[in-house]
Amino acid sequence: MEKILKSSQLPIFLFIVLNDLLDTTAQLLMKKGLGPTDPHILLFWVGLGLYLSNFILWMSILSTIDLSVALPLASAGYILIPIAAIFFLHEFVPPLRWLGLVLIVLGIYFVSRSEMDSRAGMT
Numbered sequence: 001m002e003k004i005l006k007s008s009q010l011p012i013f014l015f016i017v018l019n020d021l022l023d024t025t026a027q028l029l030m031k032k033g034l035g036p037t038d039p040h041i042l043l044f045w046v047g048l049g050l051y052l053s054n055f056i057l058w059m060s061i062l063s064t065i066d067l068s069v070a071l072p073l074a075s076a077g078y079i080l081i082p083i084a085a086i087f088f089l090h091e092f093v094p095p096l097r098w099l100g101l102v103l104i105v106l107g108i109y110f111v112s113r114s115e116m117d118s119r120a121g122m123t
Contacts, residue, residue, distance in 0.1 A: 012064055013073070019057050020076040024084050026050035027077075031089060075108045 026047045033044025061070050078101055085091040 012061065015057060015061050016070065016073045017076070019054060019061060019074055020080060022050050022054040022057065023077050024080040026054055027081055028084050028088055031085075072108045072111055075105065078104055078108075 029043045029047025029050065031047075033040050033042070033047055058074075061074075082091075082093045082097070082101060086093055
């Protein structure tokens with residue numbers, strides 16, 4: 001993470017955060033727009049537009065930094081989406097699913113640390 005948080009790399013880190021926020025918002029809008037009880041097709045199309053914007057932003061991110069660094073940093077969606085689903089879609093997320101999400105995030109952290117450690121040894 002030190003590599004990304006250097007001042008010269010800070011805009012990339014902010015783009016990755018924006019990428020996670022766009023992805024979460026797009027997912028919520030598409031889900032709400034296709035809802036079985038009260039569908040709002042306009043929400044679906046807005047969500048799809050955000051998803052396309054997110055894709056373009058992601059391509060820009062990938063053209064700047066390594067995928068093995070970008071993807072672990074962009075994994076905040078694993079936590080953001082369930083939290084947003086609770087508040088905006090009124091979904092229930094059981095404790096066992098939270099445990100699974102925590103384990104996934106820990107695994108991503110260890111993978112990203114091992115990548116940074118291996119790069120530090122190479123320089």
